[in-house]
Amino acid sequence: MKIPKSHPRYASLVRRERLVQGWRDGIVVPEGLIAHGRGEAFDYLLGEETPAPALVSEKTAAALLLTADHPVISVNGNVAALAPKETVRLARAVSARLEVNLFHRTEARVARIAKALRAAGARDVLGPRPDARIPGLESKRALCHREGIYSADVVLVPLEDGDRTEALVRMGKRVISIDLNPLSRTSQRASVPVVDELTRALSNMVTFAKELQHHPEEARRIARAYDRAGNLRATLSFLAWRLRSLHGGRNRRRGSRRSDSAST
Numbered sequence: 001m002k003i004p005k006s007h008p009r010y011a012s013l014v015r016r017e018r019l020v021q022g023w024r025d026g027i028v029v030p031e032g033l034i035a036h037g038r039g040e041a042f043d044y045l046l047g048e049e050t051p052a053p054a055l056v057s058e059k060t061a062a063a064l065l066l067t068a069d070h071p072v073i074s075v076n077g078n079v080a081a082l083a084p085k086e087t088v089r090l091a092r093a094v095s096a097r098l099e100v101n102l103f104h105r106t107e108a109r110v111a112r113i114a115k116a117l118r119a120a121g122a123r124d125v126l127g128p129r130p131d132a133r134i135p136g137l138e139s140k141r142a143l144c145h146r147e148g149i150y151s152a153d154v155v156l157v158p159l160e161d162g163d164r165t166e167a168l169v170r171m172g173k174r175v176i177s178i179d180l181n182p183l184s185r186t187s188q189r190a191s192v193p194v195v196d197e198l199t200r201a202l203s204n205m206v207t208f209a210k211e212l213q214h215h216p217e218e219a220r221r222i223a224r225a226y227d228r229a230g231n232l233r234a235t236l237s238f239l240a241w242r243l244r245s246l247h248g249g250r251n252r253r254r255g256s257r258r259s260d261s262a263s264t
């Protein structure tokens, strides 16, 4: 479908089209479409732009990935369909490995996702023929690679479920999530919860990684200073402020935020 660029919700419609195409290509499962709908609802409430606390988490995430000994980015079907280029760019910027990890796992789908990542420029993708398990997980999401997620010290898990986030934290890893729902078990359990839309979050993280690339001391300082509980509280305060503003009948969307906050 050709979406006119002038459409006010162009970016959102493009994302839907990518997911539907991903489903046609056997990369996305129907359950992934449902998960996306939940994310969209939160994005609408958040104003469809990166909230300030998410920027802080994104910078921290870039700092953590850059200073990690063994960073890994976990990729599922929605991530591969929505943002393959951004994912590969981030992996390059922070020297992280990419590993396909699926809840609804079939070897054919793992292979298709790995192929999509390679088409986006990835050279090395883990996923097929896993040789380890994440302890304490029953689902196929436990399957992983010894030289990938299993031995990683920092793992980025975009669009994750709470169980695996918790299991990875239990293994002693620093877990960065990307999830628009600040109330999800994933956001509540991750070491660095990024509450932002996937594509925006990855692009911002690439920018921060490039800024911090040659400043390891600054990156370490940023990672140390992060206050996860304070950040989640700030996100919920922002959401509450948005709802109060909308309830008050004023349009607080794009462009109106700065003057609004100055007047409250």
Ligand code: ATP
Pocket: 035, 036, 037, 038, 039, 040, 042, 082, 159, 160, 161, 162, 163, 178, 179, 180, 181, 183, 184, 185, 186, 187, 196, 197, 198, 199
């Ligand atoms: P949990 O187990 O963490 O409570 P869940 O059961 O909702 O979460 P999933 O069904 O895997 O877990 O949903 C994935 C999450 O991803 C949802 O919370 C949804 O808000 C979020 N999400 C979906 N699409 C996007 C997107 N494009 N960008 C950011 N977040 C998204």
